[in-house]
Amino acid sequence: MLYAFRVERLLLTGGAGNVARLLRPLLATKPGRTVRLLDVKQPNDVLPSEEVMIGSVTDPGFVAQAVDGVDAIVHLGGQSRESQVRDVIESNMYGTHVLFEAARSHRVGRVVVASSNHAAGFHTRAGEPLAAEVAGRPDTLYGWSKVAMEACGRLYADRFGMDVICLRIGLWSPAPPGLRGLAMWLSPADGGRLVEACLSAPSPGFRIVWGISRNTRRWWSLAEGEAIGYFPQDDAEEHADKLIAEHGEPDFVNDPVLNRVGGQWCDVPLGGAD
Numbered sequence: 001m002l003y004a005f006r007v008e009r010l011l012l013t014g015g016a017g018n019v020a021r022l023l024r025p026l027l028a029t030k031p032g033r034t035v036r037l038l039d040v041k042q043p044n045d046v047l048p049s050e051e052v053m054i055g056s057v058t059d060p061g062f063v064a065q066a067v068d069g070v071d072a073i074v075h076l077g078g079q080s081r082e083s084q085v086r087d088v089i090e091s092n093m094y095g096t097h098v099l100f101e102a103a104r105s106h107r108v109g110r111v112v113v114a115s116s117n118h119a120a121g122f123h124t125r126a127g128e129p130l131a132a133e134v135a136g137r138p139d140t141l142y143g144w145s146k147v148a149m150e151a152c153g154r155l156y157a158d159r160f161g162m163d164v165i166c167l168r169i170g171l172w173s174p175a176p177p178g179l180r181g182l183a184m185w186l187s188p189a190d191g192g193r194l195v196e197a198c199l200s201a202p203s204p205g206f207r208i209v210w211g212i213s214r215n216t217r218r219w220w221s222l223a224e225g226e227a228i229g230y231f232p233q234d235d236a237e238e239h240a241d242k243l244i245a246e247h248g249e250p251d252f253v254n255d256p257v258l259n260r261v262g263g264q265w266c267d268v269p270l271g272g273a274d
């Protein structure tokens with residue numbers, strides 16, 4: 001019989017970032033849980049159930065200390081935007097390898113990886129819903145690094161039997177920031193539900209899951225999330241009137257930007273602004 005996994009000590013990388021700011025209060029509500037925040041920057045408003053470690057995921061000695069004694073890792077830390085090639089390779093690809101290697105050597109059996117819709121940005125809306133594990137099709141160097149991070153997770157799952165869940169996150173924010181968000185928003189509460197599902201699912205092995213809410217206009221599959229116990233409750237449609245009044249009615253079928261997973265990111269200069 002499989003039992004739900006229980007996480008009392010959790011390492012959260014990228015603990016000072018925007019997603020962490022939304023997620024931390026939800027993770028910390030679990031009685032008896034300690035959350036260790038790792039970041040190169042000092043997180044704000046540290047809670048009594050949180051510990052802080054300042055340093056880089058690219059520093060193997062530091063990461064080995066950070067993973068020591070934890071039950072699971074949620075890996076958010078790294079470059080979250082399009083950037084120069086050395087930066088995405090160092091922060092995202094190398095940093096993720098350092099983290100997996102430390103997890104393996106310290107017998108941490110579960111890692112949740114913040115991947116991105118930009119790992120699959122050039123997929124278009126053609127038949128739906130779009131499966132979460134659709135092949136990598138990055139729209140940027142950043143997206144390429146996310147494909148590599150997923151592949152690193154697959155390697156450690158296959159070689160060492162680790163549980164690794166990669167979240168192809170849409171837009172995780174307090175409210176959908178634009179029309180694209182009507183299809184791909186992840187609300188703060190659903191983000192908390194998603195991460196808790198990843199942490200508690202019995203023996204998930206390797207998975208890829210879309211990180212979105214139950215948006216009326218979604219065209220990405222919720223099935224892979226439901227398979228690990230993620231049942232989103234929020235819907236970006238609550239914000240539709242305001243967004244449509246500002247930007248007009250979106251066409252997620254024919255609009256050549258809105259019908260791509262990565263939206264406008266498919267057109268940004270590679271390597272970021274000159």
Ligand SMILES: NC(=O)c1ccc[n+]([C@@H]2O[C@H](COP(=O)([O-])OP(=O)(O)OC[C@H]3O[C@@H](n4cnc5c(N)ncnc54)[C@H](O)[C@@H]3O)[C@@H](O)[C@H]2O)c1
Binds near residue numbers: 114
């Ligand atoms: N916010 C979204 O909607 C969204 C969408 C898709 C994917 N993601 C992914 O989710 C994660 C979190 O996103 P975010 O919006 O909070 O980004 P963010 O940039 O606000 O946070 C990232 C954090 O990582 C830290 N960091 C950077 N390099 C580091 C290093 N070498 N070692 C340790 N910490 C480092 C930064 O200081 C920052 O606090 C990222 O991996 C991002 O790619 C986010």
